[in-house]
Amino acid sequence: MGTSVEFSGTVRRWNDDKPGGLAVVDVPADRVPELGGRKQRRVHGTMNGADFTGSTMLVAGGGFCVGVSKAALKAAGASVGDEVRLALEP
Template sequence: MSTTIEFTGTVRYWDPAKGSGLAVIDVPADCVQQLGGRKQRRVVGTLNGADFAGSTMLVAGGGFCVGASKAALKAAQAGLGDEVRVVLEGEQA
């Protein structure tokens, strides 16, 4: 069974100490289970209303995020530090 997860998050670097690299948006803890738990998987949905496909991944310290490509951010008219509206299709756990 699938479910729709919606949240707002800030675009940031996966490794903030590095100051470059993969852009991610943290998934709120209360949404993780709806995505099927803390497992890496491909996801589809929208960023600020623009079609989007990405992958979820674990974050050191227990967090969970979804990666956003440069193309996806451009389509969403968003960049690092911006708040974005994320809608993801997930599997009900």
């Protein structure tokens, strides 16, 4: 494995109109190139120290985020609105 891309972010809903829907964490713009650019792909690493697998996604307006499952949030001891620490393999 290579060097991890590490950052913190707040877990938010992809669509605020769907309270049970997808949760995401926005990737800081300065970390996007380290993850291979604005391309959708599977990523592996940790969230709050727990093993994590998710997918990166484009956000309207030029943003970039990673989707987090309910199981990943549970393993990380986190929920929507919480700040989490991600370490992802590019």
